[in-house]
Amino acid sequence: MTSFGITNGPAPARLTVGIVSAGRVGTAVGAALERVGHVVVACSAVSEASRARARTRLRESEVLPVDQVAGKVELLVLAVPDTELSALVAGLAATDAVGPGTIVVHTSGANGIGILAPLAAKGALPLAVHPAMTFTGHDEDTARLSSACFGITAADDIGYAIAQSLVLEIGGEPVRVAEGMRPLYHAALAHGSNHLVTLVADAVQALRVALEGQELLGQELVGDEPGGVAERVISPLLTAALDNVLRRGPSALTGPVSRGDVEAVSTHLKSLSDVDPRIAEGYRALSLRSAQRVRADQDMIDLLGTRTDMKSGGESCE
The missing domain is CATH 3.40.50.720 (NAD(P)-binding Rossmann-like Domain)
Structure with missing residues (x-):
């Protein structure tokens, strides 16, 4: 050897x-x-x-x-x-x-x-x-x-x-x-990388619906292929958010959940449900985790603690 x-x-x-x-x-x-x-x-x-x-x-x-x-x-x-x-x-x-x-x-x-x-x-x-x-x-x-x-x-x-x-x-x-920490190490990486892909794909899907049919004269149409208008709109925001959390930690969290804006979050859930109840459920779950991190008021926790019922087309159940 x-x-x-x-x-x-x-x-x-x-x-x-x-x-x-x-x-x-x-x-x-x-x-x-x-x-x-x-x-x-x-x-x-x-x-x-x-x-x-x-x-x-x-x-x-x-x-x-x-x-x-x-x-x-x-x-x-x-x-x-x-x-x-x-x-x-x-x-x-x-x-x-x-x-x-x-x-x-x-x-x-x-x-x-x-x-x-x-x-x-x-x-x-x-x-x-x-x-x-x-x-x-x-x-x-x-x-x-x-x-x-x-x-x-x-x-x-x-x-x-x-x-x-x-x-x-x-x-x-x-x-x-450490040998005994390999499963936790792997879970953390999978949670961050794999679920980021799902999160971004859901956000892009909803954004395409929001933008479709509103193109300016001469602007490319909103389509389903990657690298289009929706991706360009959200890319700077995603890049900044990722950079901020990696450099500043959870204090980088912004948006309606961190502000305690229950009405805005409720509107988001309804709008996303109209696109796809599964996207709304993903938003709800991540918003609940965000609310826990910022120690949100009980009204926000109560709103986000209501699960979306996939089988009944988006109606909530306790």
């Missing part, structure tokens, strides 16, 4: 790397490692989309079955969906595909190193290294890795030193996450 230098020590040794599999995450991580001198010698790719990514982003990598990828490398990156990781690890352990001393990294946010226990028992060095970003499958993914934080979990100081070095090499920021 090639030795691996740690931070502030000798330059890290160049490692032979294998990627399982050549999806969006795997190819981005592989390309990032190659940029700093490691060599992705093999990857697995089953679907045609994965094979195309491998050809485009990991040009020097040989496409091989999973067990052969594992047997050729010093650093094995398991970049598969969370639901597939346990079975993959069990299969690799059962076939003795991973040699002792191999650094095995998975990129799952929800899991720590416990899921790699079958390989650790065979002498592998287990690491959980999760890039806290979303992936598109394009070249910008690799560039974004250089400014992303990575949640790292290891079994000991040696493991943490290696994980830290790998992340720092590609320009990322390593953040230690």
Whole structure:
């Protein structure tokens, strides 16, 4: 096994790397490692989309079955969906595909190193290294890795030193996450990123209804495709709100809930219900959480504590 230098020590040794599999995450991580001198010698790719990514982003990598990828490398990156990781690890352990001393990294946010226990028992060095970003499958993914934080979990100081070095090499920021905190870490990221997408999509849908048919002479029509008038209207507001909360915390909260304007919030709920009761329900739930944060008056809490009944077309029920 090639030795691996740690931070502030000798330059890290160049490692032979294998990627399982050549999806969006795997190819981005592989390309990032190659940029700093490691060599992705093999990857697995089953679907045609994965094979195309491998050809485009990991040009020097040989496409091989999973067990052969594992047997050729010093650093094995398991970049598969969370639901597939346990079975993959069990299969690799059962076939003795991973040699002792191999650094095995998975990129799952929800899991720590416990899921790699079958390989650790065979002498592998287990690491959980999760890039806290979303992936598109394009070249910008690799560039974004250089400014992303990575949640790292290891079994000991040696493991943490290696994980830290790998992340720092590609320009990322390593953040230690305790084994028992991985589910909470993942929940927080999913809550923020995934639900932001749903929130913005709902807001854009309602805004399109509000703007449709009111276009000025020569102005593009309000349509359903992304990047239109509605998105341009709301984009500066969203950008400012996100920047404010990240820099100033919950004090950045503005709007009718924070002002205690029960009448405005009630009107919002009715207007959104006319568009889609499900959007109104999302607004109600988030407004209630906002009201709790600002310790709103009971009148506001009472209004927002009334759920929208989806089955009855938007009528409320206690």
